[in-house]
Amino acid sequence: GNSVTQMEGPVTLSEEAFLTINCTYTATGYPSLFWYVQYPGEGLQLLLKATKADDKGSNKGFEATYRKETTSFHLEKGSVQVSDSAVYFCALLPTGNQFYFGTGTSLTVIP
Amino acid sequence: DTGVSQDPRHKITKRGQNVTFRCDPISEHNRLYWYRQTLGQGPEFLTYFQNEAQLEKSRLLSDRFSAERPKGSFSTLEIQRTEQGDSAMYLCASSPRTSPGNTIYFGEGSWLTVV
Numbered sequence: 001g002n003s004v005t006q007m008e009g010p011v012t013l014s015e016e017a018f019l020t021i022n023c024t025y026t027a028t029g030y031p032s033l034f035w036y037v038q039y040p041g042e043g044l045q046l047l048l049k050a051t052k053a054d055d056k057g058s059n060k061g062f063e064a065t066y067r068k069e070t071t072s073f074h075l076e077k078g079s080v081q082v083s084d085s086a087v088y089f090c091a092l093l094p095t096g097n098q099f100y101f102g103t104g105t106s107l108t109v110i111p
Numbered sequence: 112d113t114g115v116s117q118d119p120r121h122k123i124t125k126r127g128q129n130v131t132f133r134c135d136p137i138s139e140h141n142r143l144y145w146y147r148q149t150l151g152q153g154p155e156f157l158t159y160f161q162n163e164a165q166l167e168k169s170r171l172l173s174d175r176f177s178a179e180r181p182k183g184s185f186s187t188l189e190i191q192r193t194e195q196g197d198s199a200m201y202l203c204a205s206s207p208r209t210s211p212g213n214t215i216y217f218g219e220g221s222w223l224t225v226v
Contacts, residue, residue, distance in 0.1 A: 004153075032213075036217075041219075042219050043115075043202055043217040043218050044154065044202070045217070046214050046216070049214060089153050089154075091153075093213070098156045098159070098167065099146075099154075099156065099215060100156075101154045101155075102153050103153050104152070104153050
């Protein structure tokens with residue numbers, strides 16, 4: 001079946017620290033992979049995506065590489081800011097119509 | 112703002128009452144999705160439409176839930192005889208088509224609290 005497993009949070013980092021949030025998946029076919037971010041009281045916003053193996057998605061200093069051999073799509077940022085505090089969701093879109101989301105990882109960045 | 116719009120943003124209702132949520136997708140998007148999100152969890156798929164046709168429904172969508180998209184534009188999600196377990200955020204999303212790598216765009220959600 002299709003599923004996403006995310007690193008459990010919450011994660012607390014100091015400003016300018018390095019961030020990694022792990023995401024692994026199981027899927028049929030060749031899925032596309034996504035990271036969405038949710039700020040308090042808001043809906044989900046697309047952060048980045050990758051559509052095939054070895055693709056790297058990037059946006060706002062965040063990056064994630066689609067690794068088929070390890071079925072992973074880990075999110076990284078070299079230097080986090082207080083404004084990055086949010087919940088991050090990894091998601092996959094198999095060759096169908098339904099997105100599958102992980103449970104989310106809460107990030108708090110302290111000054 | 113031409114994003115996905117949801118109404119109401121917050122609804123508190125008594126157990127047993129009916130509630131209805133409305134979603135206006137991005138205008139050129141022909142696919143519309145409903146998801147449910149409970150605290151500490153990721154969104155769970157409920158149903159989606161292509162134009163006015165409801166093409167897929169999750170087993171989460173019990174017979175107390177009904178969704179419509181009568182003219183292929185806005186959609187409504189109705190919950191009848193609400194239960195406390197229905198308390199969640201109901202997210203609507205839309206996309207222009209489904210093909211590998213296509214993004215879905217979420218609204219800000221409608222919070223439901225059943226008391």
